[in-house]
Amino acid sequence: MGYLRNKGNRELLKAPAPKRQKCDHWSPCPPGNFAYRILSGGGKGKRAKICFEDEQLVSEWNDEVGSGINIAIVNYKTGKLRATNFFEMWTGDHSQQMMDFIRRAPPGSLILMATHDDGSSRLKNEAKILVEELGSKEIKNIKFRSSWVFLAAKGFKLPDNIEKEKINHSDKKRNRYNGWPAEIQIEGCIPRNLI
Template structure:
């Protein structure tokens, strides 16, 4: 008789988050049919199963105080001019919000300066380094500081032959636990 199967943790973490924390996982897309995902507190905010993931930059906004989803939307950065609407969406996030951003397919081709500045203002160090089909994930806060030590951003440009999806950079992810604010 083998060991019992491990208990499933929120957002498929290997270990559970401590009490009074939020669990999250951000996963970029990694191929035509390998869609991006944003999970928060075991709820899929953006993904294939929710039907709200798309090519470009996918963003979810969550109220930090309540843990409730405020909005989730994707902005196609390959076709059309969606940089302006995305900038408005980001700037419209209320204070005390968590913002989760992930790319699927291409998040850079039509990414304009106003959008780059808005994302930089939230603390991104990689937004200007994105290339065609870069895999990118970014976690940030608006109106407060995230605790030190939380991984906030990851990027991958390489689309070498070793990747699982030819012509695409391998997906990247960050996951962890964010302390809830003390009441």
């Protein structure tokens, strides 16, 4: 609760700091919803971050983040992490490992994905088709150092009104990171009663 006090001839209103919300949302998710935020990497040093229900599943503070495509798989029923991994796409072909990782996710899983640096150079078309089958509309548009974030459900459908995907391409002339991609994010609330 705020209060007024007189300081000289001015009255000052002192208000409490806003309460921190899950995954740093501005406002809380309604009861019966999961909070999520997926942030791509940006520049050379800003790594991808994936937050679900206020747990940092992928961040610069753990070893489950890297260049390429970062993925977290969450059990939709419990909201608990099943697995995380990243698949480097610049120096080697890790498309098959990424496809195997996604295919091993059981039905009833949420799949949260974010790029850092380059997620496209050695990404095979079969991997793009698999991600497209999960609902991506932008996976085939990823270019060198594009920033891309994506949320998918395996074995069930997410509501149409939640933010599921965003892409941004690097632009050397206008980019604050000299050709490295700027970070982008999606966030929102997922109802818990979809399956």
